[in-house]
Every structure is written in structure tokens, then in C-alpha cells.
Amino acid sequence: MTLNWKDLASGLVLILVGLLYGYVTLETLPLGSVLEMGPGSFPIVLCSLLVAIGTIICASSLFGARESEFGRVPWRAVFMLSISILLFGTFLRQLGMFPSVFASVFIAAAAEPGFRPLPAAVIALGLAVLCSLIFLKGIGLPVPLFGSFFPA
């Protein structure tokens, strides 16, 4: 018997989400009746379906014919891109458009194993200029060019 780990995990994910959302639904949302469906009735149907489908996938994973590769996870990319995006979302207002784009692009570029700081800085600078022109000059987004971190 070969166990298909990938399918087992997939099924478990669906079951977990179904149970979590199902629990939240039962705790917080009235179900109502067929005549007047409450805010909880449609979600509870979906949660039940998710648990059922997850169970089927788990069951079939026990008889999984082939195991497919999970492949490697580019941890470096996951980490760097997360920092780059979090930084942008959190500090855009304080940093302003130009420094935000520069920093985010530079950090994102480090996601690749073949990262070289100097070319990355050039790309980041170019994009910072470009984005500032397009989005501030061109479209007029309500974001400062340089934010409050940089006293004028």
C-alpha cells in the first residue's frame, strides 16, 4: 500500500478549514430556517461539504497510485519577498513612494540566489524613479514622494 502524502495533506487542509469555519459559524451566526435562511446557513452547508470532500481525498490518498514530487520550496524567496511586501504595506505612508519602491525592489531582488547588490540597486533606483513618475506625477495617487521619516 502506498500512501500519497500530498493528497493526505490536501484532504486534511480542507477538513481543518471546514471545521474551523464550521465552529465559527455555529458559535456566532444564526442558522435561520429554510424560509428565511440566516447568515449561518449557507456557510454551514459549505463547511460540511469541505469536510466531506476532505475526507474523500484523505481516504483516496490511502490507495494513491502515484506519489508526486512536492518539489523544493524556495525559502529564500519566500522570506525576502515577504519582507519586501510587508515593508511596503506598513511604511509606504511614512517612507513615501520613492524610498518605499527602492527598498522593496532591492529586498525583493535578493530573493534570487544569484543576487548582486550593485545591479539590484540600479534596478531599484530606476523603478523608484519610474513608479514615482507614473503613479504620483501621472495618476496622482495620494502618497507623498518622501514621507514623514524624511523631514523636509
Next chain:
Amino acid sequence: MEFIDNLGLGFSVALQWQNLLYCLIGVLLGTVVGILPGLGPLATIAMLLPLTFGMSATQSLIMLAGIYYGSQYGGSTTAILINLPGESSSVVTAIDGYRMAQKGRGGPALAAAALASFFAGCVATLIIAVVATPLTRLAVSFGAAEYFSLLLVGLFSSIALASGSIIKAIGMICLGLLIGLTGTDIYTAVPRFTFGQQELVDGIDFVAIAVGIFGIGEILRNLERSGGREAGVAKVTSIMPSRDELRRIVAPSMRGTAIGAFLGILPGGGALLSSFVAYNVEKKVSSNAAEFGNGAIEGVAAPEAANNAGAQTSFIPMLSLGIPSNVVMALMIGAMMVQGIVPGPEVLTKQPELFWGLVASMWVGNAMLVVLNFPLIGIWVRLLTIPYSVLFPAIIAFCCIGVYSVGNSGFDVYVALIAGLIGYILVKLDFELPPFVLGFILGPMLEENLRRALLISGGDLSIFVTRPVSAGLLVVAVVTLIVVSLPAVAKKRKVLFNESD
């Protein structure tokens, strides 16, 4: 003839110089993203949505539509020249197109693709013009029960797009429906699944989800494979096909157009499915079947005609019913809502200039693509030499700005990141994301119509089967589900999609 008057109105709008300009920008951008691997029309439209805030509704839709069908052209250019389909819809084009390029017939292959696409675009424009008015009249008579059944058809047929396990695709639909319910319940104003986050009370922003999944998640998948792409660009000497080649693409173009136009209208259809089916049909019926896979020009013309026809007719359900048949159309709906337009049958009656202007602009855009593509091929090929290490940080920046500017909030940027990471894991577990996204968009509509239908019927579930149109649609939904899960069809689907790898 009514539709001729309507098209006349459309062209008078589409040919205004600003609209021509936005159409040109759209198709050029579309071609560029179609050529660049790792950047598709979805991520592009999502990122550029904020650019359209300052435009009129007509201008923004004309530009966004141009990006969609322009990307089909760009995708086929790279498929033929370097065997690297820029878009999934041109995957099958690469099979015979690249062989032709290797044999020194890359130019005629490009010409065949462009001519077939243009022919399909003209026919599809006419079809939209003819079909839209009666379909809209029908749609006005639709009640909640009919809409519910129609949405089910859409959800079930999105399974046909999934290449892997059907049960997993259904799981993704349910998950999408559930996540899509986040926010305030419209009937009782109770917040649902917000987990105490004030930002979630208005729901999860669709643009953030789309950018996360198709922009950020895609980058992660691309960065798995380290190492650059080879740039073995085939030489293009002469573009003109021989008279014999021209003769051979006529019938495949027509068959491809018919298949694409039909599949495009179906919810869940669109460019991708159309090109696969057209290629396989052509392989069966062509008198030149033996040459398929070895550089048959028919194998280029048919899928290219089909994907362009499908891309255009997929606007029909979106424009007349307000229901997106695929994820790009869902983004178009988002763009309309930003402009304060509720998609649905009223658009045609209340804003005929918008509707017909958009339809006419698709024909104009297709003509532009044919004229522009040939002189610009040199530039397009050079685009391919941009290394991915330059491209992906730029995509990240545009994704972040795009998502931020939709609601002027950093919260949406976080949502995009989370969606990207979760989407990446789900793909790793062999789940497919288009059914999820479709479920996410259709979830609130599905629930609203279900609840309204039951209110009208006094809690009687039989309303869905006693109303004839609704019953008919439910039959279609069930048949769709049965057909895609038949073992024979499932096997076929697997072969079909694996051939493209």
C-alpha cells in the same frame, strides 16, 4: 437590422481619438505581457486597475479588454519563435508553430496565427453584436432562481478547466465560496468570518486576492526553477505565407473560430479551453493529420483562431448577465464596479455607448494588432532578453502599488501577500486556483440569489425545478458535472493537458 445600427454607434465611440489611444495602449501592453513569461493578463489587469481610476468607464474597459486579447497575440509570438508560450492559451500553438520556426517557416507561422486570430476576432465581434441584445432581453426576465442555477452552471463548468483531480477542484470551489463570504451579511448586517478585524468588515478585496495569487504566487513558482531561460530565438526571414499555406489555413481558422466562439460563451470557458479543444479537433478532422506535431500550419491557425474567438465571446455572459465566465472577466467586473457601474442586463439598455463602444473597440484592437505585430516583431523578440532577475522585482513593486491604491490601505497589501503564500502552498498540494477564484467571486452572488429565491417561494426548494429556465440550467449544471467526471473524459482531459507540458 438592429445590430448594424448598434455596431455603428459602437464604432462612433471606439473611433474617438482618446478611445483609439487607450485601445492602442491596451493591446500594446497586452502584447508585451503576453510575451514576457511569468506575467500574464490577470496580474497585469489587476496591477493596472488603479491606473484606470481617473479614466471614464468606457476608456478603462477598452484598455483592459485590449490587454486581454492582446496578450493572446503576444503569447503566440513567443510560442512560435522560442517554444515558450507566454500564455497558457498558446501552449498548443507551440507544438506545431515551433516546429515550423525550426524549419525556417516561422514567419508564415506568425502570419497564420495573426490572420486566423484576426478572422476569429471579426466573427466574434459580429456574434457578440447579434447575440447580446436577445440574451439581455432574456436576462431581464431572470429571477433569483434562474440566476442561482446559472451560477451553478458557471461553477461546475470551471471544473472542466482544471487539469488535475476533479474532487480537488470541487474542494477549491467550496473553499472559494466560503472565503468569498467574508464581510457583512447583506440581509442581517452581521459580520461574518472577520475574526475581529475591522478591515474585513467590507469583505476581502478581490484585487488583492488576484494579485496575490497570480502575481506574487507565480513569482514564487518561477523562482523554484533557478537558471535562466535559453534564448534560442528562431530567425524570421520572410513573413508572407505561400499561396498553398494560405489555402490550408482557411478551413482550420473557421473551425477554430466556431469552437472558440461557442466555448467562450460557456461559463468557465474562454481562451484556454478553446485552444486545446480546437487543436485536438483539427488533429482529427484535418486532411493533413499526419503532419500534426511536425510543423502543420493548420495546427497553428486553428488554436489561434479559437483562443481569440473564445477570449472575445467570453465577454457575452459578463456584459449581458453580469456573470464572469472566467477570472479575467471577474476582474473586468471589478473594474466596472470601481466606476460605479453594476454589470448586468441594465448596462446594455442604460449605457449603450459603453457596451457597443467596447464591442467595436475589440474589432479595432484586433486590426491594430495585425498591423502592428509584423513591423514590431524585432522589438518583441528583444523583450525576451530581459532577465527574470530584473522582471520579478518590478512585478513586486507594481503589485504592491496596485493593491495599495485600490483602497489606500496597507492592509490589502498584507492580504495579497497572504493570498500569494497560501496560493503557493495550495498549488504545491496539486490544487488548482482558478476554481477557487471563481468561487470567491461568485460566492456572495450565489448565496444572495439562493436566499432571495427561497424567500420568494416561501421556503419551498422546488422553486429551482418548477421554473422551466431554472430547471433547464440545473440540468445543464448536472450534465456538466457528470461529463467531466466520466472516467473516459477524465482520462482524455489528462492526456490533453499533459500533451501541453
